[in-house]
Amino acid sequence: MSQEIMKKIAIIGASGYTGAQLTALIDAEPHLQVQGLYVSEGSADKGKPLSSLYPVYSHLKYCLSPLTDEAKDAIVAEADAVALATEHSVSLELAAYFYEKGLAVFDLSGAYRFADTAQYPKWYGFEHSHPEVLAKAVYGLAEWNADAVAATRMIAVPGCYPTASLTALKPLKAMLTEARPVINAVSGVTGAGRKAQLHTSFCEVSLTPYGVLGHRHQPEIATQLGQEVIFTPHLGNFKRGILATITVQLKPGTSREDVAKAYSVYDQSPIVTVKEGQFPKVDDVVFTPNCHLGWKFDEDSGYLVVASAIDNLMKGAASQALQCIKIHFGV
Numbered sequence: 001m002s003q004e005i006m007k008k009i010a011i012i013g014a015s016g017y018t019g020a021q022l023t024a025l026i027d028a029e030p031h032l033q034v035q036g037l038y039v040s041e042g043s044a045d046k047g048k049p050l051s052s053l054y055p056v057y058s059h060l061k062y063c064l065s066p067l068t069d070e071a072k073d074a075i076v077a078e079a080d081a082v083a084l085a086t087e088h089s090v091s092l093e094l095a096a097y098f099y100e101k102g103l104a105v106f107d108l109s110g111a112y113r114f115a116d117t118a119q120y121p122k123w124y125g126f127e128h129s130h131p132e133v134l135a136k137a138v139y140g141l142a143e144w145n146a147d148a149v150a151a152t153r154m155i156a157v158p159g160c161y162p163t164a165s166l167t168a169l170k171p172l173k174a175m176l177t178e179a180r181p182v183i184n185a186v187s188g189v190t191g192a193g194r195k196a197q198l199h200t201s202f203c204e205v206s207l208t209p210y211g212v213l214g215h216r217h218q219p220e221i222a223t224q225l226g227q228e229v230i231f232t233p234h235l236g237n238f239k240r241g242i243l244a245t246i247t248v249q250l251k252p253g254t255s256r257e258d259v260a261k262a263y264s265v266y267d268q269s270p271i272v273t274v275k276e277g278q279f280p281k282v283d284d285v286v287f288t289p290n291c292h293l294g295w296k297f298d299e300d301s302g303y304l305v306v307a308s309a310i311d312n313l314m315k316g317a318a319s320q321a322l323q324c325i326k327i328h329f330g331v
């Protein structure tokens with residue numbers, strides 16, 4: 001690693017949960033520098049110090065700038081990359097704008113996760129207006145797609161539930177039958193973002209499934225796994241973290257040793273920890289970039305249960321974006 005490398009990153013949507021988290025991560029990196037923090041032109045938070053919104057980040061001295069045309073020009077002139085912590089339709093346009101100006105783009109939204117443009121009207125409610133940029137996009141599941149992330153300037157950082165699910169399921173791919181893996185996942189409320197919404201207000205949050213048989217992460221997981229799945233997300237009454245508990249049928253004749261060997265793909269990973277017969281808790285991973293997997297296999301029935309725990313704002317968003325940034329720039 002060269003000591004001379006210093007890459008400047010502009011963070012757009014920096015007042016939101018993932019943007020603020022990513023700001024703190026980038027600020028702590030010796031080879032990365034925050035070019036600037038941006039919110040929408042009309043934002044109620046423009047001009048404010050980030051630390052006034054998040055006192056936990058009182059050591060960060062950045063202010064939130066409105067994303068004006070002048071600000072965009074400054075980003076193009078000064079930054080090596082933009083991180084877009086913005087909603088899908090906002091990222092759709094900003095990603096194409098900055099990509100075409102020559103910057104690397106790390107988009108935390110879902111706007112560039114499907115290669116197939118036909119998926120967007122159904123799952124995101126818009127026609128994809130930039131198919132030529134989409135064609136360059138790589139799905140930034142860092143443990144699996146590092147070479148591709150290094151080779152392109154357009155990185156679609158995966159969704160939080162897909163990260164938890166795919167990290168657990170991808171090693172098993174060769175052993176799956178046609179039976180759909182069943183994924184039941186619970187997310188903390190930060191998964192829904194910072195803006196006020198009735199269903200995420202304190203007195204409304206309990207523990208309940210939502211998006212049943214219709215959540216946009218179902219096709220995202222299926223596309224990246226190469227197999228259909230049943231995915232049921234739940235909103236839980238905690239702030240951060242995801243626990244995905246997955247039941248999957250493996251091919252007849254699969255042994256416990258086969259499963260252990262498949263998961264040994266993560267043996268050298270500093271991020272993914274795998275335990276047989278010991279199941280993770282969200283508290284073990286919140287505020288960390290880690291994914292903890294725990295599994296148990298019943299050889300008689302051929303059913304495997306694997307649980308995957310991540311912090312939705314970290315491995316599910318900001319720290320995975322940071323992994324991609326570091327892979328891409330070789331720092």
Ligand SMILES: NC(=O)C1=CN([C@@H]2O[C@H](COP(=O)(O)OP(=O)(O)OC[C@H]3O[C@@H](n4cnc5c(N)ncnc54)[C@H](OP(=O)(O)O)[C@@H]3O)[C@@H](O)[C@H]2O)C=CC1
Pocket residue numbers: 012013014015016017018019038039040041042043044045067084085086087088090108109110158159160190191192193194195312313316317
């Ligand atoms: N929360 C999570 O766990 C995860 C979220 N994601 C995805 O990451 C993205 C960000 O999520 P999250 O941080 O939760 O969202 P938040 O709602 O917390 O933050 C959104 C941010 O975008 C800013 N923003 C809104 N409109 C614009 C605009 N036109 N130009 C510039 N900035 C704008 C907002 O500020 P203002 O409105 O004041 O301008 C705010 O800073 C989303 O696409 C989300 O789907 C992905 C994985 C996990």
Ligand SMILES: CC(=O)N[C@@H](CCC(=O)OP(=O)(O)O)C(=O)O
Pocket residue numbers: 108109110158159160161187188189190191192193233235316
């Ligand atoms: C609890 C909660 O509401 N979670 C969000 C998922 C957040 C996420 O991963 O974001 P992407 O939109 O970028 O895919 C949801 O279900 O929509």
